[in-house]
Amino acid sequence: MKLLQQLPLFMLMALLPALGLAQDTEANYNADVTFTLETAVADGKLVYIGRSGNIEGKVNPTLQVPKGAMVQVNLINGDGALHDIVADAFDTRSDKVSGKGSSTVMAFRADKEGEYYYWCSVPGHRAAGMEGKIVVGEGEKEKKSDAAEISRSPMDIPEPIGDRGPKKVEYDLIAEELEGQLADGTSYRYWTFNGKVPGPFLRVREGDQVTINLKNKQSSNMIHSIDLHSVTGPGGGAAVTQAAPGKTESFTFEALKPGLYVYHCATPMVAHHITNGMYGMILVEPEGGLKEVDEEFYVMQGELYTAEDHGTHGKLEFSLEKMLDEEPEYYMFNGSTRALTKTHRMESDVGDTVRIFFGVGGPNATSSFHVIGEIFDRVYQDAALTNEPLRNVQTTSVGPGAATMVEFETEYPGRYILVDHALSRMELGLAGFLHVEGEADKKIFDPHGKSLKGH
Numbered sequence: 001m002k003l004l005q006q007l008p009l010f011m012l013m014a015l016l017p018a019l020g021l022a023q024d025t026e027a028n029y030n031a032d033v034t035f036t037l038e039t040a041v042a043d044g045k046l047v048y049i050g051r052s053g054n055i056e057g058k059v060n061p062t063l064q065v066p067k068g069a070m071v072q073v074n075l076i077n078g079d080g081a082l083h084d085i086v087a088d089a090f091d092t093r094s095d096k097v098s099g100k101g102s103s104t105v106m107a108f109r110a111d112k113e114g115e116y117y118y119w120c121s122v123p124g125h126r127a128a129g130m131e132g133k134i135v136v137g138e139g140e141k142e143k144k145s146d147a148a149e150i151s152r153s154p155m156d157i158p159e160p161i162g163d164r165g166p167k168k169v170e171y172d173l174i175a176e177e178l179e180g181q182l183a184d185g186t187s188y189r190y191w192t193f194n195g196k197v198p199g200p201f202l203r204v205r206e207g208d209q210v211t212i213n214l215k216n217k218q219s220s221n222m223i224h225s226i227d228l229h230s231v232t233g234p235g236g237g238a239a240v241t242q243a244a245p246g247k248t249e250s251f252t253f254e255a256l257k258p259g260l261y262v263y264h265c266a267t268p269m270v271a272h273h274i275t276n277g278m279y280g281m282i283l284v285e286p287e288g289g290l291k292e293v294d295e296e297f298y299v300m301q302g303e304l305y306t307a308e309d310h311g312t313h314g315k316l317e318f319s320l321e322k323m324l325d326e327e328p329e330y331y332m333f334n335g336s337t338r339a340l341t342k343t344h345r346m347e348s349d350v351g352d353t354v355r356i357f358f359g360v361g362g363p364n365a366t367s368s369f370h371v372i373g374e375i376f377d378r379v380y381q382d383a384a385l386t387n388e389p390l391r392n393v394q395t396t397s398v399g400p401g402a403a404t405m406v407e408f409e410t411e412y413p414g415r416y417i418l419v420d421h422a423l424s425r426m427e428l429g430l431a432g433f434l435h436v437e438g439e440a441d442k443k444i445f446d447p448h449g450k451s452l453k454g455h
Ligand SMILES: [Cu+2]
Pocket: 175, 191, 222, 223, 224, 225, 265, 266, 267, 273, 278
C-alpha cells in the first residue's frame, strides 16, 4: 500500500491531458483527495477494499469528494487477477494490472455534483461485485482535530539586526511535549521548542554573547537539551543543557561566525527527539547585517515515522523500526502537512524580493529544495552567508542539520509551490504555497488566453 501512496504525481500529470481534463493553470501538483483501493476476493465475490484513511477496510467503499476536487484513486492488485478501475461519468480509467501487488492510478476532476459509479471493466467483474459509488457534493466534513496547532508560521521571524554592534542577548526556550495536528483528522504527540515546529527563529549578530535558558516543562516525560550549530563548545551546548522535566539549564556562547545554523535537541535517542519536532534555526548576521529584502520566510523540512500508514486518521504513534529503516510515513514543512498550504499564507507582490531561510531538521532525509515556477536568483549554499552566492539556481541540496538562504524576485503573479524535488515526498505531505499578487507581464509568461485562476 505504501508503494501506491508514493506514486509520483508526474504519472498523474501526464495522464491529465490524455484524459482531456482541464488543467488548472494555477499549478496544481497535488490531488485534493486521494483514495487507495485494493482488489480482493471476499465471500466468493470480487470486490474493492478501502486501504486509506476513513475507507480503511470497507468493501466497495463510497468515495465522497467535494465538487471541483482533483481526485486520485490508487488501485492495488491484491489477488493476482486482471483488474482495472473506471469511472465513465468522468471519462477516466486506469491501466489494467494483473500481477499481485502491482498498482495503477485513476485521476479525474469531480466537476459535477451527484452520485456516480466506479467499477472494474474486465468482462464479468462488475457483475461479480466490483462496483462502488462516487458521491460528489459537500464531501466529507473536514475533521477538526482538537489537537494543538503546532505548525510555526513562516512569517514568524524577528526583525533584522541592522547596523548595531555586538551585545548580550538572552533567549528562553521551553521544551514542551504536546498532541499536535499533523494532517486533516490526524494528530501526533510532538516534542517541541516553545510549542511549535520548528522552534523559534533566533536572530543574533556576529560577536553577540548569547545566553540560552532551556526550560523543560514539568509535564514532559523526557529529558531534553539543545545543540546549536552556531556554538563553539562541548556538544554545541548539549553537554550542559540536559534538563529533566521541570528543570532549567543555561549556558552562554559567543556567536563567533556568521551563518544560518540548525539547532536541535540532543538527548538520546537524538534522532527520535529530532523527528518528533525538536529542531529550529538561529541566524547569526554578519557585521552590518543582511541586505534588506521585501519578504523573509522561515521554512524547515522534517519527516515523521508513524507506526500507522500514511493517511490513517486519529492519533498516530512513533515507530522506532521505521525510523531506523529510514522509511518515513510523513514529510512536512513547518511541522504539519497543512502548515504552508492551508494554515499559514505566504505572500509576496510582483517585483518584491523574497528571502527564504530554509533548513532541514530531518532527521534523515536530504532535501532537493526547489520552488516550482521560480529560479533562485541567489543561493547562499550551505548557508555560508559571507561567501558570494551562487546565481540562477533551480534546485539546491540541503542535508539534515544543514541550511541554505535563497533569494529571488517574484516577477509574475500566481501560486508557486515549495517542494523537495524528490517528489514522492509530496505524496507524503511535503508542499508549501507562495502566493504572488500583482500585474502579469505577458513578456515573462504568456498563457495564450488561458485563464489564470484567481487573477
Ligand atoms: Cu528532546
